Amino acid sequence: MKLIFLLLTVLFLTYSGRDPFLGFDFIYQKGKASWYGDDFQGKLMSNREPFDKEQNTVAHRRLPLGTEVCIINPANGKRVLAVVTDRGPYKKGRIIDLSENLAKELDLHYQGVGM
Helix, strand or coil, X not given: CEEEEEEECCCCEEEEEECCCCCCEEEXXXXXXXXXXXXXXXXXXXXXXXXXXXXXXXXXXXXXXXXXXXXXXXXXXXXXXXXXXXXXXXXXXXXXXXXXXXXXXXXXXXXXXEC
16 A cells, blocks of 8 residues: 655655655655535546545546545645545646545635645
8 A cells, every 4th residue: 555645835746765664655746736526526536436525535647546645735734634536637737636625624625726
């Protein structure tokens, strides 16, 4: 299993490795995040399950479906755990799409995009 740490910042950086103390592989990314909600409610995601905006799910272009991720908003230090269930985002310059519930927990709901 891979635990992924994603920071919502403007810069984009990726590196990976193995944590010698915790014993799991990790990938670390920084970049913009956006969220999606009502327009996608009930539509099938890449994992063939219906999207639920109240669940802790994310869309990522390359991480395997089912991967657990930790997402941190560096602007306020809030962090959430989620599961990759879909592909995206498709807007250039963004690395992850969050469910509406996650956007609320990270205080990104009214912004639309986290930096």
